[in-house]
Amino acid sequence: MLCDKSEKIAVDSRTPKYLQVVNLIMEDIEKGKLQIGDRIPSINETSFDFLLSRDTVEKAYNELRDRGIITSVRGKGFYISSTNMGNKPKVLLLFNKLSSYKKIIYYSILDTLGSNATVDLHVHHYNRNLLEDLLEQNLGKYNYYVLAPHFFDHQGHPESAYDLIKRIPKEKLLIIDRAVKDHENEFPGVYQDFAKDIFEVLESGISHLKKYQRLILVFPKGELYPMEIMDGFKRFCFFHDFKNLIVDGVDDDEPLDEGDCHIVLAESDLVNIVKKSREQLFKLGRDVGVISYNDTPLKEILAEGITTISTDFQSMGKTIASQIIGSEDRIPIKNPFRMTIRKSL
Incomplete structure (x- = not known):
């Protein structure tokens, strides 16, 4: 099924290699080449066939498992557990507040994702304790977590909440609106450099x-x-x-x-x-x-x-949505910021 297909992995594509593997398997399901109960090659086999690292293939298989498309049987391998193409990635937005500007970001995300994902929204109100509660309730339930890491302590001083943020699996976390202080290059997403x-x-x-x-x-x-x-x-x-x-x-x-x-x-x-x-x-x-x-x-x-x-709030939402669906590289991206000159200046 997947043998001799290394040429199907586009090295210069903006779509990450692991998502290309996911898409190839989904295409085979859509075309009827894979049915429920069919075994797919092991991680090592797919790594060899596609000339990819084992970590890349494992990431692809974890993505398929999170979507409910495959399941693993200990000692036997991976099997197709669903051919329902309606199994969309689930996204949880964790915003600091729901202002008019955050609404622009929210609707831009929804417009860009379209029917490619389902989106839920929670607001942590700058409160790390509330974020901790939200993570306890929702970790493991979503394919992606989009976090606006704005936090302040009881004295009103900014804090990073890095210890909490690390609880989110790195491959599932995207930051939005601001970078995590002292860890600016660690997490993908889109941010303002205020x-x-x-x-x-x-x-x-x-x-x-x-x-x-x-x-x-x-x-x-x-x-x-x-x-x-x-x-x-x-x-x-x-x-x-x-x-x-x-x-x-x-x-x-x-x-x-x-x-x-x-x-x-x-x-x-x-x-x-x-x-x-x-x-x-x-x-x-x-x-x-x-x-x-x-x-x-x-x-x-x-x-x-x-x-x-x-900043360009629509661009911010579009970029984060593009990273979710894999059409944009999952790296830290600085959002555009500009001055619009009018008569008041």
Whole structure:
């Protein structure tokens, strides 16, 4: 069945070799060449026939077993246990929150996967104890676990939860939205590099920023935003000699200062700045500037257009889904991050 088929493994394909083996067996089932109860070659035999490592073939067989397609009989080998092509991979999304941006990622994943997988969603709310409970309830039930590893301790300090994350089998884990601190290259998936992203995107708009006397980052306390954003902002201001300030909100009683450009994370602070600029007869993009984190359709029309810096959430969902179905390499991938210049700058 599988002998002399090494030429069917495409060395330069974006589909991992183990998934190519899975697909070949699934094709034989679909064509009727394999029936329930048929024995398939051993891991060693398939490794020899396909000129693949034993680990690669074992990974393929584990994938087929997880899908319920094959079963192993001790001392005898592997057998087809189901020819039901409806046995789709099961995916568990473990998000930190369900914001409007996470919804974009979620629906992008669903759209890209289509009917190729079934997807469940749980939210851990930045809480490692809740993640631990979710893992205890769900480990072994899914083919893939997609985790947004945003966690904070009781004092509000970021933590990696690496000890918990390691409980998920490595071949089944994909990270999304951020890398695991100090283990950035260990897990496949798609992530934002918050410090590098804000540094590089502000550099891309430096010609617009130079007309302002001071840059102000509005970073709300207690909102669990990535601290790396502050690090990247400070680094940019230092390297390019910008006067700067970091505040935790836009004070209702404090007027705006002409010549300031605000970078805001929270929508409420954005609204306050727009209102204050109108009250003080300041023109956005001339007297004061504003840049808002994360783009939305509303920001395109608010105050004649708000400049945004944002990751591409649809691309993030598409990339993670492509890694699940094997059309994208399972490696750590940095998600695109860009500035959209509008009249507020």
